[in-house]
Amino acid sequence: MRSFPSVVALLFATYSVAQVSDTTTSATAQAAVHTGPGLTLTGYVEAYYVHDFTAPKTSQERPAFLYNHKRNREVNINLAFVKAAYTTARVRSNLALQVGTYVQYNYAAEQGLVKPIFEANAGVKLSRAKDLWLDAGIFTSHIGFESAISKDCWTLTRSLVAENSPYYLAGAKLTYNSGNGRWTLLGMVTNGWQRVKKLEGYSGPSISTQVQYRPSDKLTLNWSSFLGSDRPDSLRQGRFYNNVYVIMNPQGHFGLILGFDIGADRKPVVRTGSTIRVDGGGSYVWFSPVVIARCKASDKSYVAGRVEYYDDRNAVVIGIPGFQTFGYSLNYDYAILPNALLRMEGKVYSSTKALFESARGLTRSNASLTTSLAVSF
Template identity: 65%
Template sequence: MKYTVYVMLAVAGSAMAQPSFAQQATDTTASTSTVQPVQNSLTVSGYIEAYYAHDFTAPKTSQERPGFLYNHKRNREINVNLAFIKAAYASERVRGNLAIQVGTYAQYNYTAEQPLLRNVYEANAGVKLSKTRDLWLDAGIFTSHIGFESAISKDCWTLTRSLLAENSPYYLSGAKLTYNTSNGKWTLLGSVVNGWQRIAKLPGYTGPAISTQVQYKPSANVVLNWSTFLGSDRPDSLKQSRFFNNFYAILNPNGTISTILGFDIGSDRKPIGSDGQRVGSGRYVWYSPVAIVRYSVSDAVKLAGRVEYYDDKNGVIIATGTANGFKTWGYSLNADYFILPTAVFRIEGKVYSSQDAIFETSTNPSRTNTSLTTSLAISF
């Protein structure tokens, strides 16, 4: 398998480099787009996550999980979700990142991109615009600032991603300004991007999109975040503007009991029909709340539970072709064992329950879907 060859090359490359860890396993608030090494230095880091997912609902012949999932996608086989090797350069006024990826995450989540770009996890360059302020201009391909989860499972509280994370941007391409206040409490970001999780613009869409972030950390125990996207993911001819909001709060992130509360809400304007008239007034709206609670038994053992809901009755993001659209609850429990600070074994059970029968089975479609996922992840 081609992924195996790439992973072996990534491991070999890491053996020649000084280890560098972009993010601690207990901190999902730090950006994964920029490693913070010693000034005037080049560091190499990497990540590999192997997994096995068993979908108890899907037919035995089905090798894929449901279509609205992009991580841990392959069913009943051992595979690699994400593996990358990353080079990061940082000096007082200049920084840059280049990470090359393989795995089923890249295979399924980057299908709309040009083949050469599907293996790029991030590629960006930045310059500090002020000698006295923490103000940076960066341009290129970035991991998304929208949401509290990334494709790096080891840095997230649950093994698999939430429904809202799977169906909002994991990556963005464009230019951004980022300002961090001197007291470390505020982060302000404004960006011009090529589209809704697009490296290349969608054919027929000419306008740039805008994305913002406001993050406030009043103390070490609280993180409050609001991110937005304003643009479109449709051709100009449909005149469908999109406005999307992502809110989350992380409470006591490094404590014995920690909580994440998240809420996404987005809307697309109704499109122009074949007769040149708009299909009704108003907007199509979708939304998703999620709550995650993590209990740290010790530094090595952590447990987490998640309850979530996703409502997309008009099929803007997740199309089902059913009467009620995608209206689905999700419940999951997972246990993590950190063999080493840089290596974790995880197991998670998850159940989806939908208003309509949208899940494939060997006979008739089902309203529920049950799965068990395990993974082994290392960072270096």
């Protein structure tokens, strides 16, 4: 079996570069390489440096609930991938191989052979007249307005809600796009909450949906959901998660994103000898509102600000009891070239309890400065 670096080298060796425009709302244009009918090769590399002003000088990692731009006070690669996409009128498939610290931390629970896979899926169009597709494999998640690809997001670093909800999902899905381009309807059977390898002791599967409405190119309304569990069957902890967001005027001089996520896990079953009872009844609830505003400063630059709050006081997802944290960030982007984006972001976290490492012990606030250079091809 070829090693991952050998596979990447082989992909690069098979084509010569030709650029086309990206369809994302980011400030950069992505390049693509066409090696034959229906086949496109693309790539992405994001290098970064984070200076955490709060953490002790010996601390090399950002807080445990963050998975992107994780390494502190060192130049590193957050995410790099090469992607081959094959598309015809009735068939499509994607294969993307990845490296970076995002992979190191976000895929820690996956099997070794799965970790280098950013995407691997295949699909068929079920109708000649309608845009209805059946796809199966490993996908980037449809839950949330942010992804691991920083250049496609309005801010350099990810929001707390993005860091603690699925970046990827594995399973099979049906996707329908209306003829007028306004509606997207999706239903998916998944292996679990951001899992390729199903959780031990969970019989599953889980279900995820998406309903997206775009009345114009200036407004997107989205509701995505997850119904299943991320606990063994013995605990009987079902999970219901909702992701709602609105994107307004994404290509204009001023744009706005309003997001609100809320999830609930049933309280676990407690066994005492032969007696089974639910611990107090009801559910543990966590939620997170976020607001991002972006302003076009020039033809090549954007300024963006973010205010967010994450409440997981029962430690369902983040794992820190009493977690109630505000986040504030200010972002500047400059497109050096159509496919090269330089970014800088200052961020402050403020929590109701002392949970951030500092030279004097735990503190309730954390401040950091992140820079990155992203190139797509």
